[in-house]
Amino acid sequence: MSEVVVVDYGAGNTHSVRAALSRLGRSSEVSSDRAALLGAQYVVLPGVGSARSAMVHLNETGAATALHERFDNGDPILGICLGMQLALESSEEDGGVTGLGLLKGHVRRLTTGRVPRLGWAMVEPWNEAYYFAHSYASDSSDTVATSDGVSVAVQRGSFFGVQFHPEKSGPAGLRMLDRCLSLV
Numbered sequence: 001m002s003e004v005v006v007v008d009y010g011a012g013n014t015h016s017v018r019a020a021l022s023r024l025g026r027s028s029e030v031s032s033d034r035a036a037l038l039g040a041q042y043v044v045l046p047g048v049g050s051a052r053s054a055m056v057h058l059n060e061t062g063a064a065t066a067l068h069e070r071f072d073n074g075d076p077i078l079g080i081c082l083g084m085q086l087a088l089e090s091s092e093e094d095g096g097v098t099g100l101g102l103l104k105g106h107v108r109r110l111t112t113g114r115v116p117r118l119g120w121a122m123v124e125p126w127n128e129a130y131y132f133a134h135s136y137a138s139d140s141s142d143t144v145a146t147s148d149g150v151s152v153a154v155q156r157g158s159f160f161g162v163q164f165h166p167e168k169s170g171p172a173g174l175r176m177l178d179r180c181l182s183l184v
Contacts, residue, residue, distance in 0.1 A: 003026050003027045003042065004041065004043070005030075007030075007031070009032065012047065012054075013046050013165065014046055018030065020174060024174060032063040034066040041076075042077075043078070047079075047085075050094055055098065073158075077102075078160055079160070081133070084161025085136060087100050088102075088107055088138055089106060103156045103161070104142055107137065109136055110150070113148065118133050124145060129169075132164045137150045138154060
């Protein structure tokens with residue numbers, strides 16, 4: 001069994017996430033298998049893709065149920081970009097999608113500033129710049145960090161999610177991933 005399981009939902013940035021994990025010396029595999037998700041020390045729900053197709057895949061494979069079980073058991077989950085958004089109650093993407101509901105809140109389309117929001121931006125209160133690529137953002141009472149007035153990190157129980165891509169954010173992203181994994 002791998003130390004980290006990157007959730008397979010038929011899309012996403014699994015290759016770059018696994019490459020970042022490898023740079024940190026962490027073994028990983030890609031799976032949507034219930035036993036793999038429940039048996040891993042850490043699970044990463046990656047980003048990139050469509051909210052609707054990701055949720056369909058998570059529900060059809062049983063990964064959604066396994067993620068709920070992990071969360072209820074207090075087992076750590078990291079959501080990246082779309083993975084963070086999927087953890088919320090709903091999204092207006094794709095005409096409206098019901099999310100996993102691990103965290104309170106809703107995902108809305110960005111309407112101000114650059115859309116899509118691409119490139120490096122400072123995250124407060126961490127005072128680090130990370131790489132972003134998104135057109136949707138969370139409105140959540142579980143927000144723990146922002147960037148340019150947009151919620152970019154949420155946390156509730158064993159779930160921690162970031163809107164940015166730590167696996168594409170150079171040394172700052174690797175440090176953030178390492179901090180998350182070191183909590184296990």
